[in-house]
Structures are given as structure tokens and as C-alpha cells.
Amino acid sequence: MITLKNIVKEYDGKQEGSKAVDGLDLEIKKGEFVALLGPSGCGKTTTLMMLAGLLKPTSGEIYFGDRLVNHVEPKDRNIGMVFQSYALYPHMSVRENIAFPLRERKMPKKEAYERAREISKVVQIDHLLDRRPTQLSGGQQQRVAMARALAKNPEILLLDEPMSNLDARLKLDVRDEIRKIQRNLGVTTIIVTHDQEEALAISDRVAILNGGKIQQYAPPNELFTQPINLFVASFLGNPPMNLVDGVVEEKSGNQVVVTNGFEYSLPESRKLDREHIGKQVQFGIRPHDISITTGEDPRGIRVKVDLIEHLGSGKLVKAIDSEEKLESMIRLLADNETPVRSGETIFIRFRDDKFHLFDKTAGGLNLMQYR
């Protein structure tokens, strides 16, 4: 298990109060695949570099198992690392590149080359061992970098945006590959990425960072369906979650979210504590949690279709409330067979088990209790 306890990192010369990493706590289980996900500058690489030992935390502790490693040199940490720029040595063959960290550790050449051959099989580049990096495609170079990181049989694999130089199609293959290799070897892996799809697809758990702080650390599905705050909710999802300003009111025994465009009465099972009545909130619902209904539906909301985008797998419908008072359109997903045209009036319905309410007065905290 890897444990980060209250890690703070301030770079020299940075303004006071601006911490690259700001009180980070994280636990990563043995064999787990964890992603650090967040916008550019949120502290992902800094965190990874501290795990690698290439940077020292300003305060806080890093443990590998029971062992405090704050002052352990990178070479004594038993980690493998793949950076965004793979930095392969161009004058060396693939074999020599992979064997390089072993040769540095004084492993005899024969043994190091044998190990390089073994690990090159795992990442399926054993037919390329005599080539130079320049004679390889981007995907193959990426595999060489993986093989080099894995050659030492590390306990921990650290990957910093390892796929950002690959084209979209190749990314999908490579990320499956990375996941498979990781499973087979059982190596604890931490990947840094700003690509939410990649993080969600590949990881056991994802830590979402913003401003040097962890916002939420959970399995992908939980992050998506039970976001702890507005940041997580709006960061994840494409098309993004619909967010509408509103106020929670009590009307004849019901709790109702009143917005400029519609009123939504909370179902009995998802009522808020009374203390929240009168609060300014953001009502959130994901596009695929909105369905098209009929005018007879008592929970239907009348809207006008403004735009339709064809996604191939379905349609993205952008609708505006009938009075056109909402600040932004409501996006919903419909299948290709649903007959819906721009300009037409339709009725939509929110899934009662899927909406969220974010407290505008408390940093966007999600007020829904998940049971």
C-alpha cells in the first residue's frame, strides 16, 4: 500500500499561499490502478514526481507499506516511470534502451539483454529489438518506454500522460494494452492524465484534483453517478451535466426547486433536510437522465427544441424552456429513432433518481444523500 499523508508542495519562488499540492491524502492498494485526473496545473505531475522521489514534499509523509520514503532516493524506491515525452535514447537500439536501467545497476550485459527480450514479449515488441527508436511508430515507441520502465520489475509503475502523443485511435488500443500488462504483472500503477475518458476507462479508482486538492477519490462509476461537489459533477461527462440555478422552496408539503424555466418537485424519497429550504442551489441532471414524454405526463416539462446534433449513436437535443428564461439550454440525448425536429415543442422529464442539488453557499457541495 502507498500512503500519502497531508502532502504539501510549494515551489521555491512561487507566491506565498499558492501551493502546487495542498494537503493531499491518498491511499493506493497493492496492485491497484489509480488515476490522478484534473485540469492542467492542478498538481498531478508534482504529486507523481514526489512519489518517484524526484521532488521532496514541503511537508507531509509518503509511505510505501510501513516504510517512510520521504528521504529515499529515486533509485532506491523500486519504481518504473514513463513520462509524457518517452525520452528514448535515439542512438541506442530498442534492446539497449530497455536494458539501459539494468545496465546502470551493473547487471551483466547478457543477463540485461535476456531480461529486455523477456519484457519486450510482454509488451509485444520482441520483433523490434534491433531497431532504433526513429524507425518505430508512436505506439511502438510508447511500448518501448513501457518495457524500459518495467524491466527492473518495479513494485510501482508511474505514468505521466503516457498516451498524449498518440492519435485517438491508437490511444484506445494502447490503453487496453497498458491495462492488460498491469493486470498480468500485478504492478501497482498510478497514471496522471487530464483525459477523463482515459482515466475512467482504465482505472480501479480515480482521484480528481483541483487546485492541488483532492476533490473526490472513488471508482469511476461512483464519481460519475455520485459526484461530491459541483467541480466533480461538471468536470466529468461529455456532453456535460445540465446545471440550472434555482432555489429550494416548500410548497404545500412538497419540496420544490424553483428555477427561471421550470419547477421541479423533489420525490419523497429524495427530500432534503429542512435546513436547506430557502437555499440557492444548482439543479444538475445529466443529458442521458432526461427522457422525452407526453403533454399528459404530470411531471413533464414543456420545452422548445432549438438545435439537434447528430452523434451517430443518437441525437443530442438542445432545448430551451418555453418562456426562454433559462440562461442555458437543456441538453438531452435521444436515440436515432425518436422523431424530434428543431422548432417543435416537446415535453421532457427528469429521472427522479438521478438529479443532483449543489449548494451554492457551500462551495458547490452536493446536498443529495446517496443511500
Ligand SMILES: Nc1ncnc2c1ncn2[C@@H]1O[C@H](COP(=O)(O)OP(=O)(O)O)[C@@H](O)[C@H]1O
Ligand atoms: N518547477 C516549478 N516551479 C514552480 N512552479 C511549478 C513548477 N512545476 C510546476 N509548477 C506549478 O505547480 C502547479 C502544479 O503543476 P503540475 O503539477 O505540473 O500540474 P499538472 O501536472 O496537474 O498540470 C502549477 O501551478 C505549476 O505552474
Ligand SMILES: [Mg+2]
Ligand atoms: Mg502534468
